[in-house]
Each structure stands twice: as C-alpha cells, then as structure tokens.
Amino acid sequence: xxxxxxxxxxxxxxxxxxxxxxxxxxxxxxxxxxxxxxxxxxxxxxxxxxxxxxxxxxxxxxxxxxxxxxxxxxxxxxxxxxxxxxxxxxxxxxxxxxxxxxxxxxxxxxxxxxxxxxxxxxxxxxxxxxxxxxx
Numbered sequence: 001x002x003x004x005x006x007x008x009x010x011x012x013x014x015x016x017x018x019x020x021x022x023x024x025x026x027x028x029x030x031x032x033x034x035x036x037x038x039x040x041x042x043x044x045x046x047x048x049x050x051x052x053x054x055x056x057x058x059x060x061x062x063x064x065x066x067x068x069x070x071x072x073x074x075x076x077x078x079x080x081x082x083x084x085x086x087x088x089x090x091x092x093x094x095x096x097x098x099x100x101x102x103x104x105x106x107x108x109x110x111x112x113x114x115x116x117x118x119x120x121x122x123x124x125x126x127x128x129x130x131x132x133x134x135x
Contacts, residue, residue, distance in 0.1 A: 014096055
C-alpha cells in the first residue's frame with residue numbers, strides 16, 4: 001500500500017467539515033498575524049521611538065518586516081492571501097482525503113497551523129522584549 005494510494009475506508013472516516021475547519025483556522029491565524037504586522041506593530045514602533053529605547057536586533061527586524069507589510073500590503077492581499085486560501089485548501093483536501101497515510105495529514109496541518117502561531121509568538125516576543133529589561 002503506497003502513500004498516494006486511495007483507500008475508501010480511510011477517506012470515508014475523514015470529514016470534509018473538519019478539513020474546512022482546519023484550513024479556516026490556519027487562514028484566520030494568518031489574517032491575525034497580517035493584521036498585527038499591518039496595524040499593531042506600527043503602534044508599538046511609535047511608542048518605542050517615543051521612549052527612546054535602544055531596541056534589540058530582533059525588534060528592529062520585526063519593525064522592518066512590518067514596514068514592508070504596510071508598504072506592500074496590496075501584494076500580500078492579492079498575491080498571497082486569496083491564492084493561498086485556494087492552494088492550501090486544495091493541498092489540504094488531497095493530503096487529508098486522498099492520501100491513505102494519516103501521518104501526512106498531521107504533518108501538513110501541523111505546518112499549516114503552526115507556522116502562523118510561530119509568527120505570532122516571535123512577533124509578540126520581539127515587541128515585548130525591550131520592556132522586559134526595564135522591569
């Protein structure tokens with residue numbers, strides 16, 4: 001039994017609603033990260049500049065990434081977000097419903113949901129790091 005071989009019993013037990021829910025969760029997390037980079041990081045940047053703190057390199061990288069996101073937000077929306085939803089949905093369907101080995105589904109959705117979570121974690125840690133040295 002190969003990895004890409006279709007198995008009727010395995011596919012029948014996997015719900016399409018769960019697949020849509022998992023893709024929706026990953027897209028919501030990505031949108032939240034995108035919104036944070038677009039709106040929240042510039043607010044932190046103004047606040048940190050007003051305090052005249054020496055910023056760690058990681059915080060400067062997050063602010064630079066936010067500036068790129070603000071400057072090229074139309075590219076991210078038109079080029080990544082909308083095609084990204086379709087591509088991630090199609091790959092998720094194939095991995096979850098057409099591949100007989102369930103481990104590939106776990107790996108794919110771990111990547112799909114884990115990547116935006118790691119992005120959130122790194123952005124928040126880099127923004128809050130300058131304040132951790134003060135307290």
